[in-house]
Amino acid sequence: MxxxxxxxxxxxxxxxxxxxxxxxxxxxxxxxxxxxxxxxxxxxxxxxxxxxxxxxxxxxxxxxxxxxxxxxxxxxxxxxxxxxxxxxxxxxxxDSGSFLPPHPLIQKIHELSHNKSLWNLAGGELGPDLFPDSLLKPQYEKILGAEELFEDEDPQGYRPLRETISHHMKEVYHVDTTADSIMITSGAQQAIYLMTQCLLSPGDAIAIEAPSYYYSLPLFQSAGLRIFALPIDEEGINPEDVKVLYQKHRIKLVFLNPIFQNPTSVSLSEDRKKELVDLCASLSIPIVEDNPFSLLSYDEESGSLMKSKDQTGNVLYLGSLSKTVGSNIRIGWLIAPKTVIQRLMDARNQMDFGLSIFPQLVADHFMSSGKYQEHVDRLVAELKDRRDRAIEILERDFKDYVTFQTPHGGLYIWLRLKTPIQDSKLLHQAANHGVIIMPGSVLGSSEGYIRLTFARLAKDELEAALEALRQTFHSLIK
Amino acid sequence: MxxxxxxxxxxxxxxxxxxxxxxxxxxxxxxxxxxxxxxxxxxxxxxxxxxxxxxxxxxxxxxxxxxxxxxxxxxxxxxxxxxxxxxxxxxxxxDSGSFLPPHPLIQKIHELSHNKSLWNLAGGELGPDLFPDSLLKPQYEKILGAEELFEDEDPQGYRPLRETISHHMKEVYHVDTTADSIMITSGAQQAIYLMTQCLLSPGDAIAIEAPSYYYSLPLFQSAGLRIFALPIDEEGINPEDVKVLYQKHRIKLVFLNPIFQNPTSVSLSEDRKKELVDLCASLSIPIVEDNPFSLLSYDEESGSLMKSKDQTGNVLYLGSLSKTVGSNIRIGWLIAPKTVIQRLMDARNQMDFGLSIFPQLVADHFMSSGKYQEHVDRLVAELKDRRDRAIEILERDFKDYVTFQTPHGGLYIWLRLKTPIQDSKLLHQAANHGVIIMPGSVLGSSEGYIRLTFARLAKDELEAALEALRQTFHSLIK
Missing domain, CATH: 1.10.10.10 (Winged helix-like DNA-binding domain superfamily/Winged helix DNA-binding domain)
Known part of the structure; x- marks a missing residue:
């Protein structure tokens, strides 16, 4: 009843x-x-x-x-x-939360990565052998006393580190900034997350490069954003495309990785950088300039930052130690107008009260002592060698299978397959031959592309890994 | 036209x-x-x-x-x-983001905190003089090699630390758990944020103690949750109230700080703990047991954990080093079923790819070497002294103004004003007399309460700060 x-x-x-x-x-x-x-x-x-x-x-x-x-x-x-x-x-x-699960192929790659007997050409990071030993000897007690250190928690980040970064930006990139315009984040990733939460609302439109590593992150989709693609040619994205997207979809933010872009390793040309900064200023939409790779330059100067051309505070700059030191340290920084930093700080305060002091101390000591620059010099020499070896092998053994441009910096070679293979099949078959690869579709390209990381394996390992890849192609392409 | x-x-x-x-x-x-x-x-x-x-x-x-x-x-x-x-x-x-700004009185207190000439009775943390010097001498290079350290990023947290915490939970609290059920978070705060994002949806109802420090956090409101209050008596909250809230509002989660609760310092009685664990199991709603204070016990054993009575995995346990070491280290941990940890890890991966390895190494070294226990022993002795001094002064000089219970642990004394004073006026007037106080309304009580932190100031400073508070009352209450 x-x-x-x-x-x-x-x-x-x-x-x-x-x-x-x-x-x-x-x-x-x-x-x-x-x-x-x-x-x-x-x-x-x-x-x-x-x-x-x-x-x-x-x-x-x-x-x-x-x-x-x-x-x-x-x-x-x-x-x-x-x-x-x-x-x-x-x-x-x-099931009730708002975070989307990662791409199934990413999950598969992640699972495969646990198998240490496979060669890893897929990971986006440096190999662990490239990590600087000197980072493990910070000896804080010689730098600071306990009280001094724990007197003030700073939600914007440890002030001496912000000052160090401000000097770094001036010396390396000719960007004038101050500690007050810098926020330390848990890698550049946290800054991106905070921006999606604080500057954008569900339904808002944004533009990103295609292909782009952003496609491998479900974070924009989780935030309910509409994502529009900016195709890349040999000079990077075309500013005209940004204009069209603004007119059609009212894009509110442009996320770019203009130097040695992940995954194409293409850099935006100087002319286009200028054009883009001016265009976005005139449209009053911000550009996020995500720049983890510019120090990893092997053949020539890596080019200027859009931030250095920015007169209006329209460019939000993201720096990081993840690709030059290791992502395990989790230090990134955002340069932005005070209003933006204040908002992001408030939000982070709700999320986790801010960053631990320890990685900030480590990073500050490392960057201000000159050890960072020494490390980068050694790293660049080693990575250049690895790139040269990879290119040599690709040119020698892969003529029938792929085309590519030699990257002038960064960590990746972007391979176009002459005969497209279905991505999940390619991933599966490569694993059978002993190598993990990153299919381009995970990064927003059509099928028939691979991002090859030459930074994770030593030269002799690279040779073995590429031989395994060659056998994979051989078995799939008659 | x-x-x-x-x-x-x-x-x-x-x-x-x-x-x-x-x-x-x-x-x-x-x-x-x-x-x-x-x-x-x-x-x-x-x-x-x-x-x-x-x-x-x-x-x-x-x-x-x-x-x-x-x-x-x-x-x-x-x-x-x-x-x-x-x-x-x-x-x-x-203006378009979803994070709400903090309470205006909190903002005011935060501003006042920058003024080092004011005595701070408001902050929720330990004083910087209580920070263990030994934490600054981790000497990682003696513990580990660089490669070993940076081989694997673990999104659940550095495994040796999770094992150390599992031992800690067994030894100190008789809780059986494994490294697999533990997730390391950036303080307990990050775990709370992740739970609001991953286990709850906007519009969901939750229950929290009233008063409670949760009221000072805009994070539940930012997540669009409906918040219902569980009043506290001398034995803590009443399980019957949880039942009523479930029947009326279908509360989906109960957030509790059952031992030396912030701000009342009341502990939930053993009978009620048992009753509550059984009730919530029968209703199939999880309890979040947030336990930062239980090691800070001054007069007697601090009582058992609800987690130790939990047969069904219904109690989500939150531990932290923030109140026993310092919040700047930012180490918390969540004990939860694997499904929950998996989901929270996925979400955090989108937010910031997880925690830096450095604070985790520091914490592991500190906790596993026995230095943590030594530190806590010293800390408890010192805090007991500070509490005794504060109580002595309150009993001697504040009879006309306040009533209170002597706390048996934790960091706070919860004062009830005999003559209520408007909170913003009280805060303002106290600052004029040289002392920063935390009005109870910020923590969800009615006006006429103050949370007094005795842990931030040394004994002679406490004396001066309380004298300033006495003068404040004297000037406001005739």
Whole structure:
């Protein structure tokens, strides 16, 4: 029997869900038993079908009942009424969040990466052998006393580090900035996350390079953003495309990795940088200039920053130690107007109260002592060698399979397959031959591309890994 | 002239906004000039007023026009069409995020905290003089080699630290857990943030203690949660209240700080802990047991954990070094079912790729070497002294003004004012007398309460600070 009081202050769906809950608890409906269809129950009680749907939805959301296509609505078998000491239906809880899972091929690559017997040409990072030993000898006690260190938590980041970075930006890039315009973040990634949360709303449009490593991150999709692609040619993206996207879709932010772009290793030409900075200033839309690679230049100067051409504060600059030291240190920095930094700081304060002091101390000591520059010099020499070896092998053994441009910096070679192969098949087959590769489609390209990281393996390992890749192609392409 | 094509695929509001934009660019409407009212323009074009509202909204959102009550709609003076090298309207950007600003009194207290000449009885942390010197001598190079360290980034947290914490939980709390059930977070705060993002949806109901330090965090409101209060008596919250809130509001999660609660320093009684664990298991709703204080026990054993009574994995446990070492280190941990940890890891991976290795190494070395326990022993002795001194002074000099219970642990004394004073007035007047206090309303109580932190000041400083507080009361209460 159902007792529905249509004059009650309690909504009718709630009365239904309450009574149904009671029936389940009393055992009137047992675990696994089928409940009436929505239509039937609506008729029985004398309410709209949508009211019953609402009541069922509520009980579903707390995991008390389950609805399956084809087999109707059932009392959950994992729930209260069944075992007096029940456990939370965690599945119902974890399904309710807003974060999307990563791309299935990324998950596959991640799984494969645990297998240390496979050569890894897929990872985006430096190999662990390139990590600077000197980072492990910070000896804080010689730098600072405990009290001095723990006197002030600074939500913007450890001030001496911000000053060090400000000098670094001036010396290396001719960018004038101050410690007040710099926020230290947990890698550049955290800055990107904070920007999506603080400067953009669901439904907003943004533009990113295609292909781009941003495609491998579900973070823009998780934030409900509409993503528009800026194709890359040999001079990088075309400013004209940004204009068109603004006119058509009112893009609110342009995310770019203009120097030695991940994955193409293409750099935006100087003319286009200038054009783009002016265009975005005139449209009053900000550019995020994400620059993890510019110190890794092997043949020539790596070119100027858009930030150095920025007169209006329109360019939000992202720096990072992830690609020159290691991402495990998790130090990035954002240069932005004070309003933006204030907002991002407030948000981060809610998320985690800010960064640990330890990686900031390590980074400050490393960067201000000159050890960072020494390390980068050694790193560049080693990476140039690895690139040269990889190119040599590709030119010698891969003529039938791929075309590519020699990268002048960064960590990647972008291979175009002469005969496209389905990505999941390629990944699978490569693993069978002992090598992990990153299919381009994960990074937003069409099928038939591979991002090859030459930075993770020593030269002799590279040779073995590329031989395994050659055999993979040989087995797939007749 | 307006050219509206009602048969076009482009929505009419978009046609209007496009043409208006063009008029502004061409100078037909100049910066600062007043645009027609919505009603007038709608008549002129022959469309619904709501269509014009939509078009104006869009141009407002990109900062091209501004709408003010009373003075109508104007062309922005800061925008494109005005200066060819314009700057982004950052205000429009930062207003669009989902994070709420902190409570105004919190902001005020934060500002006052920069003034080092004021005695700070408001901060929730230990004083910097209590920070262990030994933490500054980690000497990583003696523990590990660089390669070993940087071989694997672990999104769940540095595994040796998770093992150390698993031992700690067993030895100190008799909780059986494994490294696999532990996730290292950037303080307990990050775990709370991740739970609001991953386990809850906007509109969901949760229950928290009242008063509670959670009220000082805008994070639940930012996540769009409905918050229900669980009043505290001398035995903590009443399980019966949880049941009622579940029945009335379908609360989905209970956040508790059951031992030496912030700010009341009350501990949940053993009977109620048991009752609550059983109740929440039977309702299948999880309890978050947030436990930063239990090691800071001055008179007796601090009591058992709800987690130690949890048979079903229903209790999500939060540990932290923030209140026993310092929050600048930013190490917290969550013990939870694998499903939950997996989801939270995925989400954090999108936010910042996880924690820096450095604070984790520091924490592991500190906790596994026995130095943590030595430090806690010294800390407890010192804090007990500070508490005793504070209580002595309060009993001697504050009889006319406040009542309180002596806390048996934690960092706070919860004062009830015999004559309530308006909180902002109290804060202001206290600052004039040289002392910063935390009004209870910030923590969700009614006016007339203060949370007094005895852990930030040395004994002689405490004396001076309390004398300043006494004078404040004297000046306000006749």
């Amino acid at each position: 159902w007792e529905i009081d249509k004059k009650s202050k309690q909504p009718i769906y709630r009365q239904i869900s309450d009574q149904l809950r009671e029936k389940i608890m009393k055992g009137e409906y047992t675990p696994g038993s089928v409940l009436p269809t929505e239509r039937k129950l609506a008729e029985q009680i004398g309410v709209n079908r949508s009211t019953v749907v609402h009541a069922y939805d509520e009980l579903t959301s707390i995991g008390l009942i389950e609805r399956k296509r084809g087999s109707g609505t059932k009392v959950s078998t994992q729930k209260w009424g069944i075992s007096p000491a029940g456990s939370t239906n965690w599945k119902a809880y974890v | 307006w050219e509206i094509d009602k048969k076009s695929k482009q929505p009419i509001y978009r046609q209007i906004s496009d043409q208006l934009r063009e008029k502004i660019m061409k100078g037909e409407y100049t910066p600062g000039s007043v645009l027609p009212t919505e009603r007038k323009l709608a008549e002129q074009i022959g469309v619904n007023r709501s269509t014009v509202v939509h078009a104006y909204d869009e141009l407002t959102s990109i900062g091209l026009i501004e709408r003010k009550r009373g003075s109508g709609t104007k062309v922005s003076t800061q925008k494109w069409g005005i200066s060819p090298a314009g700057s982004t309207n950052w205000k429009a950007y930062v």
